[in-house]
Amino acid sequence: MSPTPPLPRAAEVIALHDGLLARADWPREEPPPRDDALWHWMQANHRFNCRLWAEEDLARRTQVADSEIAANKRAIDGFNQARNDATERVDELLLIALGLVDAASARTDAPVSTVPAGARLNSETAGSMIDRLSIMALKVHAMRAQTERQDVDAEHIAASRVKLARLEQQRSDLGSCLDALLVDAAAGHAYFKVYRQFKMYNDPRFNPALVAERSAGR
Template identity: 60%
Template sequence: MPPLLSSADVIAGHDTALVTPPVAVQANDLGGWIAVNHFHNRSLWAQEDLARRTLAADAEIVANKRAIDRHNQARNDAIERIDEVLLSALGLVDAATLANARLNSETAGSMLDRISILGLKIAAMREQTLRGDVDDAHRQACGERLQRLVQQRADLGNCFDELLADSRAGRAYFKVYRQFKMYNDPQLNPALVAESK
């Protein structure tokens, strides 16, 4: 079985990406889908910040909200692709062969998505610790939060690594859980259905 990415590899890739402006990427392998997911998380983060402006024109906020929906859909699609690629690489496509394995309630792709988001929180909180326009109490409080976020990401990374190890050993498995984001579907969102009549 080929080696899979460890959480340390993923975290390093996320952190490296954060030092440059986000650029849309194409995926054709596990690393590519992880990068796609991280790109859409970064884009969502930026759009969420913009959507909370209080002095922006309504049309700008509407544009932000629509961008949020697009990025969120793409983010979830990437999570599903990550899970598909990992399950294939682990030989777990047929879960019927795993009668003695426990089903993990969270997928590996969802864990990597959370690791990505924690990376964004860490970067943003680190910026707060470096601000010159706030007092020491603000920087100290943010420094304490930063330490907690770093620990949370490390803990989640360990859980991801353990899930993959347990999956390889036949002790655990996960499934691809389809998100079925109904709000983006013109046939399932009641407001969009009503608009089309």
């Protein structure tokens, strides 16, 4: 079993996200992660968010066949599921490292919390904050590109710079909240749980439309 990794700091997570986005071969090619546990899953989460972002852009096209948009939508469902799965793995590993979940139950549908008395429950998990930092990195990257365009007027550039500054502030604030949560959790003052998303629309056993299709085909 791999040793328990140290808790990540927001600045490290942001550097990971930005560094990967700066690579010309990302997300087509993936560099080796820092470890095969926590950092592997944070990198996987970012990769799926990047691929989801690209498919979302393609799905807005208006001059292609409907079949292409349908393919984009199916890809979006798949990447969104993978992104959520990676977020849950990040939460499991962080909670195990913090001693806030029974390790044997961490990957089940009913993880057992092992929380100090008096600790406050945080409604948002650390994994979901890291997922949001990944999305913020994509927004910052895309808005920065708008400030560097040569085919738009000065007004567009100026407006994009204002938005970029706001996005960078939002990301910094979110990073500070992540650091504070992990510090408080390590000190026994706060905790979070592994929350399962249970994406029913992707599961043919639970999606009523897919159940009906299967029944009709019998």
